[in-house]
Amino acid sequence: MRRVGYDGSGGSTMTVKRVPTPAGDLAWLVTDYDQVKSLLADRRLGRSHPDPANAPRFTDSAILGKPNQGTMEEEYEAHAWMRxxxxxxxxxRHMESMRPRVRQLVDGLLDELVKQDQPANFHEAVAFPLPVLVICELLGVPFEDRARFREWSEAASLINDEQKSLAGLGQLFAYMGQLxxxxKAEPGDDVISRLIESSSAGQEEKIAQLSAGLLFAGHETTVAAIDRGVMLxxxxxxxxxxxxxxxxxxxxxxEEILxxxxxxxxxVNEAGLPRYALADLDVDGVHIxxxxLVMLGIEQANHxxxxxxxxxxxxxxESNPHLTFGFGPRFCVGAPLARVELTEVFLALTTRFDTFELAVGIDELSPREDQLVGGVMDLPVRWKVRAETGRQLLT
Incomplete structure (x- = not known):
């Protein structure tokens, strides 16, 4: 018997079906948990394509919207180098060693939040600056440049304007190239400096592109997750x-927030993580x-x-083996960092406040529907400070 996946409305749907992508092209959507998990680790799926110009589009974003240039072998080599x-x-282990610094940053941001009048915008006060502060320190990116790379990241993440997306990504790449x-001239104790030190000459562009990807993914996805946790x-x-x-x-x-x-x-959207079939394959009796283009339905699998x-x-x-960070050789390299940040945020909130809640209804929030990562524009909250924090009990 063919298993069914969740469609977000209480009904069921076939585990593999042909659907339009957000860009309007056709793709195969896979929704069954076991199938998605297996395909996440399947080397017959990747980001390259033999004819990129005519490949199906996922979105109009410069990020994940179209296939990468290059061969399957080059893709494997680049991924192995990155890992x-x-x-x-x-x-x-290294992310765990950063926990005291993350905790310090969270406490500092919440100190400033409680000085504001209620309701206050949690998105701007905590959810956005925390991951940015952390990834900036980790990579060696000046925090004072955050307004600039925030603008470029949001432009690059647009799913419905290819030209703006390409321009934003280009500016982000150029900025990281300069950094x-x-x-190279003034190395520090940071990821970019270590990448330069461990790489051979002539790989500066490669390092800049990787660093730009880390800067984008290192704050955009975690910002959305922090906001989502407060909502939930x-x-x-x-x-x-x-x-x-x-x-x-x-x-x-x-883990439940994730x-x-x-x-x-x-x-749950009828979309997923985009991958291209690098060879013919059969999934649950369907020939691809x-x-x-194959969309791996992470959200559907998680339901x-x-x-x-x-x-x-x-x-x-008791068991929460969600696939939000992927599975197998492409498992998200930033997962340990995201977990540290999320744990420290919600530990601080639940030990520092008696109540901490949305100040408006869910339907009054403004989703970022044109952004690849999603999220909300603002998150108004109100709170009641706890007379005594329980944090000392956990240290």
Whole structure:
């Protein structure tokens, strides 16, 4: 019997089907948890294409919108170089060593937040600056340049304006290229300097492109996740009360925040992580020819009822093997850092405040529907400061 996936409205859908992409081209959408997990690690899927100019488009964004240039072998080599180069800087051990600094940054941002009149914009006060501060320190990017690369990142992430997206990505690449040259002359204790030191001459452009990708992914996705967590806990006060009484459940709550989509979405989208078939393959009885676009439905897989009972419910789960960070050789290199940041944010919120909630209804928020990563424009919140924090109990 063919298994079914979740369609976001309580119904079921075939696990492999032909659907239009956000750009309007056709692709195969895979939604079953086991199939998505298997395909995430399948070397027959990748980002390259034998005829990039005529390949199906995912979006009109310069990021993930079209296939990469180059052959399958070149893609594997580039990916292996990236993983090898970043492994020391992004290891779980190294990210754990950054926890005290992340905690310090969170506390400082919340100190400033509580000085503001209520309601205050949590998105601008905490959710955006925290990941930016962390990734800037990690990479060696000046924090004072954040307004510039924020503008370029948002332009690059546009899914419906190819020219603006290309221009934003180009400016981001150019900025990182200049920074690489500065780090060559004046190295520091940062990822870019270490990449330069460990690479052979002539790889500056490669390092700049990798660094631009890290800067983009290192803040955009985590900003959206922090905002999403505040929304979910505000809509689930029982979970908030449970965490406030027993902060040991924070890690489980973070995994659930990572699994669930933003509550601003009406339903799980009929889209997914774009990959191109590098060879003919059969998925759940469906033949997919080489060159076709395949969308791996991460959100749909994370709602698979067989893997996650009552998938739409925010709950403390004994097992939460979500696929938000991927699986296999392409598992997100920044996952340990994101988990540290999210854990510290929600630990601080639940130990520092008696109440912390949205100041408006979900339907009053403005989703960033034109952005690849999604998220919201603003997040008005209100709070009641706890008389005594429970943080000392956890240190």
């Amino acid at each position: 090898r180069s970043l492994a020391p800087s992004f290891s779980a 690489v040259e500065r780090r 806990l505000s809509l689930n006060p029982g979970q908030w009360d449970s965490l406030r009484k027993d902060p040991s459940g924070i890690s489980d709550a973070v 699994r669930l989509p933003a509550p601003t979405k009406a339903q 020819p080489a060159g076709d 698979d009822e067989e893997r996650f009972p009552e998938p739409a419910v925010f709950a403390r789960r």
